Amino acid sequence: MTNQKFRQIAFSVNGRQQTLYIDIRKSLLEVLREDLGLNSVKQGCAVGECGACSVLVDEVLIDSCIFLAIWADKKEVRTVEGEAKDGKLSKVQQAYVDEGAVQCGFCTPGFIMATTSFVEQHQGEKVTRDQIKKAHEGNLCRCTGYQNILNAVEKSTDN
Ligand code: FES
Ligand code: FES
Structure with missing residues (x-):
C-alpha cells in the first residue's frame, strides 16, 4: 500500500536536478532547508508576510513558507546559493x-x-x-x- 502522505517530486534547484520523496504537507521552505541544506532560505514570519523565505520558482518570486514543495514538481527553483558563478558574486x-x-x-x-x-x-x-x-x-x-x-x-x- 502506498503512503498517501508522501510523494516523489523531481525538480531543478540552482541548476541541479533533484529527486526527493517528501511529505506532501511540507513547504518548499522546509524541503530546501531540511532536505537540501539550503540554509540561505530563512524562516521569519512563516505566513507569507516578511519575504525572508523568497525564492524563484520558474523565475517567479514566491514566499517558500506558504508554497507547498509538491507544487515545485518539474519546476526550476533558484535560491541565493546558486547566484554566484565560478566564485564570482552576481x-x-x-x-x-x-x-x-x-x-x-x-x-x-x-x-x-x-x-x-x-x-x-x-x-x-x-x-x-x-x-x-x-x-x-x-x-x-x-x-x-x-x-x-x-x-x-x-x-x-x-x-
Ligand atoms: S517566512 Fe516570512 S514570508 Fe515566508
Ligand atoms: S533583518 Fe537584519 S539586515 Fe535585514
Missing part, C-alpha cells in the same frame, strides 16, 4: 556588498532574490525608486536598513 550580490546593504543579514537572501527577479524583468530599462520600492514591498528588514538596500537595487539596475 551583480546584485556585489551591489549589496558595495552599498553596505547588509546588517544582521537575515533578510538579505530573500531581498537578493527579489532584486534579482526585478533586475531580470527590467533589463535595459531605466527604473524609478518607486518601481524599486513596489517590487520589494513584500520583503521586510527588521534592522530597517532600507536606504542602503534601495541604493543596492538601484546599482544593480545600472546598465
Whole structure:
C-alpha cells in the first residue's frame, strides 16, 4: 500500500536536478532547508508576510513558507546559493556588498532574490525608486536598513 502522505517530486534547484520523496504537507521552505541544506532560505514570519523565505520558482518570486514543495514538481527553483558563478558574486550580490546593504543579514537572501527577479524583468530599462520600492514591498528588514538596500537595487539596475 502506498503512503498517501508522501510523494516523489523531481525538480531543478540552482541548476541541479533533484529527486526527493517528501511529505506532501511540507513547504518548499522546509524541503530546501531540511532536505537540501539550503540554509540561505530563512524562516521569519512563516505566513507569507516578511519575504525572508523568497525564492524563484520558474523565475517567479514566491514566499517558500506558504508554497507547498509538491507544487515545485518539474519546476526550476533558484535560491541565493546558486547566484554566484565560478566564485564570482552576481551583480546584485556585489551591489549589496558595495552599498553596505547588509546588517544582521537575515533578510538579505530573500531581498537578493527579489532584486534579482526585478533586475531580470527590467533589463535595459531605466527604473524609478518607486518601481524599486513596489517590487520589494513584500520583503521586510527588521534592522530597517532600507536606504542602503534601495541604493543596492538601484546599482544593480545600472546598465
Ligand atoms: S517566512 Fe515566508 S514570508 Fe516570512
Ligand atoms: S539586515 Fe537584519 S533583518 Fe535585514
